[in-house]
Amino acid sequence: MARDTSPQCKQCRREGQKLFLKGERCLTEKCGVERRAYPPGDHGRGRQKQSEYRVQLREKQKARRYYGVLEAQFRRYYDKASRQPGITGENLLTLLERRLDNVIVRLGFAGSRRQARQMVRHGHWTVNGRRVNIPSYQVREGDIVALKAGSPTEPIIREATELTANVPAWLQADHDSLTAKVLRQPERREITTPVQEQLIVELYSK
Numbered sequence: 001m002a003r004d005t006s007p008q009c010k011q012c013r014r015e016g017q018k019l020f021l022k023g024e025r026c027l028t029e030k031c032g033v034e035r036r037a038y039p040p041g042d043h044g045r046g047r048q049k050q051s052e053y054r055v056q057l058r059e060k061q062k063a064r065r066y067y068g069v070l071e072a073q074f075r076r077y078y079d080k081a082s083r084q085p086g087i088t089g090e091n092l093l094t095l096l097e098r099r100l101d102n103v104i105v106r107l108g109f110a111g112s113r114r115q116a117r118q119m120v121r122h123g124h125w126t127v128n129g130r131r132v133n134i135p136s137y138q139v140r141e142g143d144i145v146a147l148k149a150g151s152p153t154e155p156i157i158r159e160a161t162e163l164t165a166n167v168p169a170w171l172q173a174d175h176d177s178l179t180a181k182v183l184r185q186p187e188r189r190e191i192t193t194p195v196q197e198q199l200i201v202e203l204y205s206k
Contacts, residue, residue: 056203063195067096068113073136078204089197090188097186097193100125101135103145107173107180108164109157124151139182147178154178 064074081091096102101116104125110116117135119125125132126146127139139145147157161175168190173180 053203056199059195059199060203063093063096063193063197063200066193066195067099067102068117069096075204078200082204089201092200093188093191093193093195093197094186095138097191098138098140099135100127100132100137100139100145103139103171103180103182106168107145107171108161108167108175109147109173109178109180111160111163115156115160119153119157124148124153141182141184143182145180145182 060074064071069077077095078088078092081095082088084091097106101110101113101120104110104116104120105113110119120135120137121133123131123133124147126148127137128144129146131148147154157178158175161178164175167173168186170182170184170186170190171180172183
């Protein structure tokens with residue numbers, strides 16, 4: 001399965017802000033953005049022309065990297081969001097938020113989406129009692145997400161829960177039993193992704 005293996009700290013530096021792609025490391029002085037707060041490359045410190053297209057493109061790239069989604073897959077999410085009733089940008093973020101790997105991060109069961117993705121791919125999580133190994137699986141209202149019994153990743157997950165400040169209101173987590181329930185779909189005001197989705201819509205509408 002295709003995946004992005006490029007350096008994660010460089011991705012954050014390219015977007016000019018922390019995307020928390022490496023979990024706990026992003027909170028320390030080792031964070032790439034903290035050490036070198038300019039884009040990577042020979043011309044990273046040079047002046048960048050801020051055209052309308054560039055601003056829209058950077059916003060799309062930021063969202064794509066934040067959720068760990070490749071270009072073709074991100075475009076499919078947009079096409080699906082545009083066919084749904086409501087505001088296309090909000091529909092897009094809702095689809096991305098409902099990815100299983102993202103939900104595991106929001107619940108505090110993983111330090112980063114790459115870590116969550118790996119655990120899902122290796123079959124350590126179940127949804128409604130059935131093992132799911134597809135990171136892009138779309139959770140629905142009423143779904144029960146739980147760690148597979150006897151999973152060797154339990155110590156890692158419990159360590160991640162200690163760094164969790166809060167869980168979004170659309171999710172309900174039990175950090176003792178490592179289970180959770182999807183209460184409903186997320187609302188836009190509950191999605192903390194640092195992107196302006198309208199710029200993405202404008203980019204794809206050209």
